[in-house]
Amino acid sequence: MSTVKKFMYVNRHAPYGSIYALEGLEVVLIGAAFDQDCCMAFIDDGVFQLVKGQDSSASGMKNFSPTYRALGDYEVTRLYVEKESLMERGLTKSDLMELTYEDEDDDWAEKPSIQIVERSELGRLMEEQDVLLNF
Amino acid sequence: MIFSIMVSEGPYTHQASDSAYQFTKAALDAGHEIFRIFFYHDGVNNGTRMTTPPQDDRNIVDRWSELAKAHDLDMVVCVAAAQRRGIVDVDEAKRHGKDGDNIAEGFRISGLGQLIEAGVKSDRLMQFGD
Numbered sequence: 361m362s363t364v365k366k367f368m369y370v371n372r373h374a375p376y377g378s379i380y381a382l383e384g385l386e387v388v389l390i391g392a393a394f395d396q397d398c399c400m401a402f403i404d405d406g407v408f409q410l411v412k413g414q415d416s417s418a419s420g421m422k423n424f425s426p427t428y429r430a431l432g433d434y435e436v437t438r439l440y441v442e443k444e445s446l447m448e449r450g451l452t453k454s455d456l457m458e459l460t461y462e463d464e465d466d467d468w469a470e471k472p473s474i475q476i477v478e479r480s481e482l483g484r485l486m487e488e489q490d491v492l493l494n495f
Numbered sequence: 496m497i498f499s500i501m502v503s504e505g506p507y508t509h510q511a512s513d514s515a516y517q518f519t520k521a522a523l524d525a526g527h528e529i530f531r532i533f534f535y536h537d538g539v540n541n542g543t544r545m546t547t548p549p550q551d552d553r554n555i556v557d558r559w560s561e562l563a564k565a566h567d568l569d570m571v572v573c574v575a576a577a578q579r580r581g582i583v584d585v586d587e588a589k590r591h592g593k594d595g596d597n598i599a600e601g602f603r604i605s606g607l608g609q610l611i612e613a614g615v616k617s618d619r620l621m622q623f624g625d
């Protein structure tokens with residue numbers, strides 16, 4: 361497919377309690393095979409998806425958080441986390457998993473995938489996209 | 496304009512499927528093209544022909560089937576989401592040893608790539624969810 365469009369996957373829900381996060385991540389992984397320009401945004405309770413040390417065993421639900429570590433290998437290298445959503449939930453960057461990717465344009469240097477952005481900046485980024493998918 | 500539609504919620508519980516239907520119909524009436532309608536999450540439940548609402552209510556599933564037939568629409572139910580929720584066609588039923596299928600007329604089961612392709616090939620991908 362020759363057309364390259366900008367896709368943003370917007371994650372709004374906590375990882376457990378509903379299936380949106382898990383099924384949303386499945387779309388991102390499939391979408392990565394289409395060589396589009398894709399990124400992810402984490403807003404509202406969606407920021408909980410990236411919290412480190414998740415243990416879902418008591419709920420009987422599968423802990424799928426290790427999958428986020430694979431995103432870099434799928435060339436999903438931009439994960440925008442909304443600053444205000446973190447603050448509103450008493451979270452800081454240090455509560456999140458350390459997700460990285462290897463930058464092929466910079467001698468495969470390991471770089472952080474997560475970028476904390478302000479609400480207004482995220483709005484601007486959304487404006488640039490061709491396709492927004494909400495989960 | 497070429498539109499694709501994504502339905503992210505099941506029928507009746509949420510308005511998403513109703514809104515998606517009304518939008519699709521209005522777009523077609525206005526002369527626009529619908530490239531594909533993709534059903535994801537609980538949206539796959541829009542594709543079971545076992546749905547039997549009360550007679551004085553709209554039949555959301557039949558309504559989709561009829562619209563698809565009238566306009567030759569491509570309505571795709573995500574296979575992974577469908578498997579979780581028990582939406583099966585003849586092939587899926589056979590593959591998983593189920594005693595019957597329930598896919599409604601006009602729907603077909605396929606993969607998530609169909610959603611991404613819809614995003615790439617349409618001018619607008621409209622998502623109807625909660």
